[in-house]
Amino acid sequence: MTDIETAADIEAAAASWVLRLDRSPNDAKLKADLEAWMKDDNRRRGAFLQAEAAWAMLDQMPWPAREETLPHPVVIRAAERPPHRRQVLLGGLGLAVAAGAGVWALGRPDASYATVVGEIRKIPLGEGSVVAVNTDSQISVSMRSAQRRIRLESGEVWFQVAPDKDRPFVVEAGALRLQAQATAFSVRSLEGGAEILVSEGVVSASLRGLSPVSVAAGEKAVTTSGVISVQALGLEDIGRKLAWREGNIDLAGDSLAYAVSQFNRHNQRQLVISDHALSARKLYGVFHANDPEAFARAVEVSLGAPVFVRADHIDIGRRSALSS
Amino acid sequence: MAIDRKRIVNWIAAEIMPHEKSVRAWLRRLKVNQDEIDDLIQEAYCNLAGLERIDHIVCPDRYFFLTARNLLNDKRRRAKVIRFEGLAEMDSLDMTSDDPSPERIISARREWEAVARVIRSLPSRCRRVFELRKVHGMSQKLIAQQLNISESAVENEGVKGMRLILQALRDDTGAESPDWLQVKNDRYRNRSRH
Numbered sequence: 001m002t003d004i005e006t007a008a009d010i011e012a013a014a015a016s017w018v019l020r021l022d023r024s025p026n027d028a029k030l031k032a033d034l035e036a037w038m039k040d041d042n043r044r045r046g047a048f049l050q051a052e053a054a055w056a057m058l059d060q061m062p063w064p065a066r067e068e069t070l071p072h073p074v075v076i077r078a079a080e081r082p083p084h085r086r087q088v089l090l091g092g093l094g095l096a097v098a099a100g101a102g103v104w105a106l107g108r109p110d111a112s113y114a115t116v117v118g119e120i121r122k123i124p125l126g127e128g129s130v131v132a133v134n135t136d137s138q139i140s141v142s143m144r145s146a147q148r149r150i151r152l153e154s155g156e157v158w159f160q161v162a163p164d165k166d167r168p169f170v171v172e173a174g175a176l177r178l179q180a181q182a183t184a185f186s187v188r189s190l191e192g193g194a195e196i197l198v199s200e201g202v203v204s205a206s207l208r209g210l211s212p213v214s215v216a217a218g219e220k221a222v223t224t225s226g227v228i229s230v231q232a233l234g235l236e237d238i239g240r241k242l243a244w245r246e247g248n249i250d251l252a253g254d255s256l257a258y259a260v261s262q263f264n265r266h267n268q269r270q271l272v273i274s275d276h277a278l279s280a281r282k283l284y285g286v287f288h289a290n291d292p293e294a295f296a297r298a299v300e301v302s303l304g305a306p307v308f309v310r311a312d313h314i315d316i317g318r319r320s321a322l323s324s
Numbered sequence: 325m326a327i328d329r330k331r332i333v334n335w336i337a338a339e340i341m342p343h344e345k346s347v348r349a350w351l352r353r354l355k356v357n358q359d360e361i362d363d364l365i366q367e368a369y370c371n372l373a374g375l376e377r378i379d380h381i382v383c384p385d386r387y388f389f390l391t392a393r394n395l396l397n398d399k400r401r402r403a404k405v406i407r408f409e410g411l412a413e414m415d416s417l418d419m420t421s422d423d424p425s426p427e428r429i430i431s432a433r434r435e436w437e438a439v440a441r442v443i444r445s446l447p448s449r450c451r452r453v454f455e456l457r458k459v460h461g462m463s464q465k466l467i468a469q470q471l472n473i474s475e476s477a478v479e480n481e482g483v484k485g486m487r488l489i490l491q492a493l494r495d496d497t498g499a500e501s502p503d504w505l506q507v508k509n510d511r512y513r514n515r516s517r518h
Contacts, residue, residue, distance in 0.1 A: 007362030015486035019479045022457075023464045046369030053336035054439075054489050058458045060337055061436035064444045124461015162462075 007043065014047035018055050059122075112140040115155070118266050118290050120247055128162025129169065132245045134188075135266045135289075156188035158245055161201075176223050179204045179212075186242055193223040199238045244289060251283045256299065256316070259283050263292045271296060275317025278305055332378060339384035340372060341493060342435045346385070347392050348494065356396065364399070365494070368392045438492045446485055449473075453481040 017034050024030055038045040113133055115121050121133045125143060133139060137155020142148075145167070150159070152173040161169045163182035171178040173187050173194040183201030187194055196205060198215050205221055205228055206212035213228045215221040218235045221228055233241075236252075243250035249262045257279040260271045266289040273279055281303050287295045296314045300307040308315040344365065351361045368391045381387045443451060449471065456462045456470060464482070468475045 007359070007366055010366060011490055012483075012487055015490060016483045018486060019464075019482040022482070023475065023479050042370040043363055043366035044370075045373050046366035046371075049333070049336060049369045049373040050341070050366070051486060051490060052333045053341055054486065054493060056330075056333045057337040057341065057435070057439065058454070058489075060334070061439060063455070063459055064440040124458075126461060126463055128460065128462045128466050130461050162466075 005041070007047070010041070010043050010047045011051070013037070014044070014051040017048055018051045022055070110140070110142045112138065112153075114138040117268055120244065127164060127167075130160045132158040134158070134244050152187050152189055152194075154189050156186060156244075158184070158186040158242060160184045175208045175226075176228075177206050177208075179206075183217075185215075190222075190224075192225065195223075196221040197233075197238050197241055199235065199242060243286065247289050248286050249289050249295075250286045253282045253284060255279060256281045256283055256303070259295070260316070263287075263289065263295060266290055267292050269293075269311075270313045272313050272315050273317055274315055275305065278303060278317050328377075332372075332375060335378050335384070336369075336372060340369075340388050343385040343388050344494060347388055350389065351392065351396070354396070360399075364392055364395050367395050371395070435493060438495075439489055442488050442492045443485075446488070450481040450485050453478055454485050457482070 017037070020030060021027075021034065034048070038048055113121060113123055113131075115133050115135055115137050117136045119135060123131045123133065123141075125131060125141065125148070127143070127148070129148070131139065131141070131150065134156035137157060138153040139157055140151045140153065142150075148164070148167050148169045150157070150169075150171045152171065157171075159169070159171065159180070161180045161183050165181065169180045171180070171187055173189050176187075176194045176196075178185075178187065178196065180201065180203045183198065183203055185196060185198040185200075185203050187196050196203065196215055197220050198217050200217050202214050202216045204212045205215050205223075207223060207226060207228060210226075210228075213221070213230060215230055218232060218238060219230055220233045220238070221230045223229075240250040240252055244262075244266075249259065249266075251259055256273060260273055264270050269292055271292050283299070283302065285298060287298070292314055293309055296307045296309065296316055299305055299316055305317050308318055347368070348361055348365065351364060352358075356364070368388065371391050372388075375381075443454060446454065452471065453467055456467045457464065462470065464475055464478045468478045471478070
């Protein structure tokens with residue numbers, strides 16, 4: 001029988017194995033069966049790796065835009081509110097090129113993920129929730145039957161939390177503890193505190209020893225020196241601040257100083273403002289977070305500021321190359 | 325270990341698969357017949373599956389070519405078939421050089437585009453399964469509930485889509501691969517005469 005098995009037959013079987021393992025990642029018998037199947041023919045082992053890699057490639061690649069609305073619980077919820085461009089951004093997540101998140105990750109109870117400067121990762125947690133990890137960040141994930149717990153060690157993350165009333169979704173960042181159910185929000189670790197941006201639902205935030213504070217969609221909360229202060233920003237602003245999920249920096253009247261600080265988080269090649277009179281100037285536009293040079297060129301045109309492009313940094317505002 | 329396995333799978337997806345069409349085109353130029361090419365490619369992946377580590381592989385594309393070439397050599401030696409034109413071509417492909425070669429510019433992006441085209445053309449239920457699984461990270465079980473279909477149906481849709489995706493990744497009817505191969509072989513041939 002094996003003699004007449006063609007490469008195409010093997011490929012079809014390998015695709016089936018990948019999907020079966022994806023359906024039951026912890027099934028030891030299935031894994032043993034797979035090993036037995038592969039043992040008989042080297043081509044089978046090769047074809048399985050190929051199919052697995054193709055499956056992994058689907059996590060790495062940007063996804064084609066969707067025409068139809070997804071039947072995702074959160075999108076259904078979002079429709080209850082006035083329609084808003086920012087709320088449909090969910091699909092754009094696929095643009096965040098992620099090498100993580102694979103077949104093998106799902107069964108493990110504990111994992112940690114780290115990004116380098118300029119890297120953005122999307123990590124499905126396996127039960128419907130998705131985490132987007134911003135540049136230069138680190139999280140640890142512990143998915144238990146009683147609780148889904150994520151610890152932000154450094155940097156910034158955004159969560160789309162799938163509803164599961166039996167398993168609270170808890171996020172810890174320093175002394176801050178957040179609990180959420182069917183929400184979308186981001187947490188950024190700051191010097192001595194954290195910043196929370198809520199784009200959907202309500203997040204319950206508490207600091208050690210204090211009663212929890214509710215932070216609702218459109219609100220920003222900042223914790224500093226043991227106090228949580230909540231501020232209404234509006235969904236539009238929150239959406240802009242979360243543009244990093246698609247690798248963008250979205251400016252709408254933000255200062256040059258703010259823009260530069262955002263670009264510098266995403267790039268080794270730093271932007272430097274030499275003329276501080278420019279710092280408060282306002283900027284508009286959506287830029288690729290990983291292209292500080294294009295941004296600097298836009299500043300050059302829109303603010304009429306001189307820009308000097310160097311290999312390791314880009315100088316905004318220096319009047320002459322000689323004045324250094 | 326699962327973690328290492330995952331690293332290798334991700335590396336294969338990002339660094340090896342994008343060159344599969346080039347290797348196939350090269351084998352075709354060596355007059356290897358289609359069935360034999362299909363077998364050789366699967367065997368080459370099998371060798372890659374046995375890798376314990378990958379950090380020593382600086383040029384994955386060359387490594388892939390070399391693996392396929394060695395398998396082909398073995399096969400031909402065993403079959404005691406010596407094809408003069410084939411060997412000449414093989415010699416012209418100097419895999420030990422560290423020069424950047426044209427195929428290195430073939431990025432994963434091109435493969436992504438091919439896969440994206442397949443995804444876009446999938447029947448809507450099949451496509452939805454892939455989106456819920458890969459973009460939203462839902463488990464197959466959750467997808468079944470969401471779409472109100474059985475788990476087996478979800479699995480079957482997945483297999484159906486995967487077969488089309490695998491086909492797109494191997495289908496080398498695109499014009500670009502033979503082009504650069506021509507360039508590459510000429511370049512190596514010229515250099516070997518010096």
